[in-house]
Amino acid sequence: MDTTTQIFDAIRDYTNQRDTRRVFPTQAxxxxxxxxxxxxxxxxxPPHQILNLLIATAAPATVLTTSGRYFGFVTGGALPTAQAANMLAxxxxxxxxxxxMSPAGTNIEQVALNWLAQLLHIPATAAGAFVTGATMATFTGMAAARHALLKAKNYDVESQGLFGAPEFPVVVSEESHSTLFKALAMLGLGRDRVLKVPTDAQGRMTPSLFPTLNQPALVCLQAGNVNSGAMDHAHQLIPxxxxSNSWVHVDGAFGLWGAGDQYAExxxxxxxxxxxxNVPYDSGIAFVRDPQALTGAMAISASYLNSAGGIEPMHKSPEGSRRARGIDAWAALLSLGEIGVREMIDRCCQHARTFATTLSQNGVQILNEVNLNQVLAALDTDEKTLAWIEAIQNEGICWAGSTHWHGRRAMRISVSSWATTSEDVERSLASMLRSRLA
Ligand SMILES: Cc1ncc(COP(=O)(O)O)c(C=O)c1O
Structure with missing residues (x-):
């Protein structure tokens, strides 16, 4: 068998297991x-032997994140068309x-960025970049912020570095995602040198506790708390x-998809x-309102680099050489269309509400307001909650992880896969309720 046939057979067999295989592999x-x-x-x-090793030994040990019953870590699945485009690319x-280096890659990516801006209520004039993930997208947005805030103080941070640079305040939330602090650290802005705004019961910044700023700051808002899904109050916080003429960065790793236009400013x-x-991994997206702030932070020059007038992704992102990752997003958007994207988001939110309602009707406590795709479920003690999660994971029908939420342990159910059907939700709920009794 030639390797192409071998690969496509293996992909078909793997995909066919989506509804039947355990979601998390056995220890064996x-x-x-x-x-x-x-x-x-x-x-x-030889190639066929290498592929055999992957197919026979590695594939059974994979976590079935493409299943409609994987609810861990807000990961999403991968739409078949996006997966196919990824393989082609x-x-x-x-x-x-x-x-x-790639007229096809850069052109298709730019079209995808245009579509993404339209869907996410970002101005068409903003500059965009495909990066590895939301961590790097936040790094990219905040690097542009650092450039602009220091340029306004007549300081060129890209050439002078931060040694001796004028200071500016950085405002975050008490519940900003851990990767935002990583991005701050990588930018030399400091994980701890921040003003942290206290949060409410849902994990949103409390607007009345927002600090008084007497100079332009970097203000980091969150669209989608990683536990509760709650969104910072953009309409109050952006104004x-x-x-103080501050720069507002939004970490909307998943929540931006369900945020409407509230973060447009x-x-x-x-x-x-x-x-x-729901495109394969390695697909973060950064947008910056002022294209010059982004290129100011990211552009480089070298004798052999021609940057005259093209799309030139390397001058808008931290990376140089990379695969044409935006083709996956382009294919996903083309396969769903604007309405299809909205339906997918709404469907996931509806499934999350079904989880919350049914669990609550059966005596499980729901700790968050389920307004998006996240459900935090708990039993009356942490020990019982952890044992419950373990029993669910052991049964293998579905997979949800554990988290700490406002002093308690909880099961975090994140519904973000295109593949999740009502039947998946029913099967998962049956497993969850069975496991609670076990
Ligand atoms: C709110 C938020 N920000 C950032 C990230 C980091 O995303 P990535 O792992 O793609 O870098 C996540 C991931 O869960 C997230 O939920």
């Missing part, structure tokens, strides 16, 4: 990974750093931030394609 299948070659062979193996092996936005748009 994970242990089998030890049988994969551990020592680098002196001589290479991999076969093309385009380096999408510059237009001259407050704008009173922000200055930069970070989101993921690999979460709620």
């Amino acid at each position: 299948t994970i242990d089998q990974l030890d049988t994969l070659p551990q020592a680098l062979p002196a001589n290479g193996l 991999t076969a093309w092996d385009q380096n999408t750093a510059l237009t001259v 407050l931030a704008k009173q 922000a200055d930069s936005w970070a989101t993921d394609g690999h979460k709620w748009l």
